[in-house]
Amino acid sequence: MSAVPLLDISGLTVEFATRRGVVTAIQRVDISVAKGETVGIVGESGSGKSVTSYAVMRILDRAGRVAEGSIAFSGLDLTHAPESELRDLRGREMSMIFQNPRAALNPIRKVGHQIEDVLRQHARAGSGDAREKAIEALLQVRIQRPEERYDAYPFELSGGMCQRVVIALALACRPELLIADEPTTGLDVTTQKAVMDLLVDLTRDRGMSTILITHDLGLAAAYCDKVIVMEKGRVVETAAARDIFTRPAHPYTRKLMRATPRPGITLRDLLPEGEASPLPPPTSGDKTPLLKVENLVKEYPRPDQRNPIARFMPGGKAGAPGPFRAVDGISFEVARGESVGLVGESGCGKSTTSMMVMRLLDKTSGQIMFNGQDIGALAARDFARHPLRSKIQMVFQDPTDSLNPRYTAARAIMDPLYRLGGQSSSGTARARCEELARLVGLPADLLDRFPHQLSGGQKARVGIARAIALEPELVILDEPTAALDVSVQAVVLNLLADLKSTLGMSYLFVSHDLHVVQLLCDRVIVMNGGRIIEEGAASDVLERPQADYTRQLISAIPHPPV
């Protein structure tokens, strides 16, 4: 490592002008990145990790400004550099990868052309060799058959593939610094591993420096040399990746580490020391099946079959494959008082399955028995007013999206009480609503707020209160913590476990994260391609996976070095 760092941020303070006066987003942040070094910035939402990177690229909002401090990039002061110089720097000397790869690509331009644009912009290619160089760039991010992919539009590529294209774009001009802002959030674990491995290999080969911004300590530890932990706009700890796990110095780092799900722990281990009451004993359960799914199938017509004209075109019907089977004949049971995890990557059919059990979607064939009654036979559109509706409820993945922006928290929780709970007077409904709020740990004075005035964790609590308002027997949890910070996730998972033991519900927990599922569930079902790959007790599946696919899933989860 050279003595002069490639990037040297010292005493950086960024302020935002808002309606309530000036808000300091980050305060006196010092970060240095040496040449060839990979630095991870870890923190929860609102910690200022993204603002720091935006300040480096000088792409802050108009309301934001660097109030103090300096950013030196190989000797150049970025805080005072003119815009023209910066424009030249961005993309050529430093590049950035954003969270959502699909949003970062122009949807109506071929990916090959988009790479060419960058190359030409910085005069790395002329019209003669642009195509050749773009294909080479695609090849370097390990995209198979790059000549064909050159002509693809972003919507024709999978999420992982899009992120590879974005990486190709970012690295096309061989920059010295790459800032990756949550590059794998929203991707499946196996895809995450492939993308991260690729990223690390490429940057190492080229001697590039990388700043990896993430909320996942495990990911940062697995791929970075140095980890910087940020909390509320301040750097609280800077240490080598190895040391941060063995000897975390700052209490916040310890709290983050504790809250990260990992093998061999119980739910209570996620909470800060001293705050955890003993875990309620596992409910014995009378083991009578509450939900019994048999040979459930969901088929979707392929696009060309939906088009009536295509049927009459030559070769339109003869060679076409059958309808697409999103769920391909699965059978499983959920016993009374049991929690079952449904695990798999995106597109494995787990969400389709949960929607069908939820009766929001009609099955193609098979049976869904709930309490001995075939609810699968009832049309999804009529189920809203069925008496069993109140017995099956759901906690949604995105707490923001699942709350009506025009309802206060109290109104959202009371909605099921009015519609299905037979409550008609606002007084009794309000009393029940406050009781539910107490149950999920939501302060009563927040009940009159609108969703945008609540934090992610609070919104999650509102969603949970709404789901349990009617004392359902089965609650489907659709990745209820995927959009939450780890420390909030820890609290919410514990809350769910407590609620289950007090109210005696069954859970069907749909998730892509085996570690999280193992904490909450007794049994795990692993799905892939619409079929059940493996099924068994949570600890068995995690520790002694039988199927190759399960093994792949488990090994792809980034492990903090313990």
Add this chain to the structure above:
Amino acid sequence: MSATPSREAAIPRQSAGWSATLSHARHVIGENPVTGFSFGLLALLIFLAMFGPLLAPFDPLASDTAAALQAPTARHLFGTDQLGRDIFSRVIVATRLDMAIAIFSVALVFVVGGLAGIAAGFFGGWTDRIVGRIGDTIMAFPLFVLAMGIVAALGNTVTNIIIATAIINFPLYARIARTEASIRRDAGYVMAARLTGNSDLRIALTTIMPNILPLMMVQMSLTMGYAILNAAGLSFIGLGVRPPTPEWGIMVAEGAGSIISGEWWIALFPGLALMVAVFCFNLIGDGLRDIVDPSRRT
């Protein structure tokens, strides 16, 4: 669970209900001078519409041939027309009629077009096709000519002007409501509403509609100006309100011929009133959206 994230304490307590809406409205109006100005103009228009006949110094219909075609003076601020009627009084009194036509026609199309659009976007299928084709059919005509045709066929009364103005605006409202409803059809909170036992109709009316209201509000204020112009236009070509009723469009029409002979004030002042009203409604849209949308209430 006693673990309360520290963030919860950071947001100041918000008072709910009307007082919050009012204080928010005050903030929005105060924040942007243009919004404040346009709301001031609106207040003036509403005031004139309500009390115009009381404020007018002369009877708007009384003719005084001795004082015909006088240029603006202290006695007749806007001058007098061919029959010696006071233009100032006529402009003020006309406010009520023009505003009424605009407000009722926009309210009509807001309800009908908005509901049709929501039904089309939310239910899809045949509802969508029928509403879409009705909209396309209306759009196939030059809109003003269509309005002319409707009024000519139904007879030129104020009610028919309102209906004609509503019909030509229908596709606009139906399309916006349809797009917004179909975006929100698959939102998480709509699914959640379904789980809590709301029927489809209920979801459309209590969940979807309030959420697209802010956007429709902007549309309303924009078409309000257009509706005034349309009503005035119909009157201008003789298909709207019948003379001698004071109405801005007719007054411009009556004065148009006299501009060449030097009596510019007959057409100018009602024209200016028309312009100010349209201008006011066009400006007000953004401010209105900010007031109606609770997520702007930070």
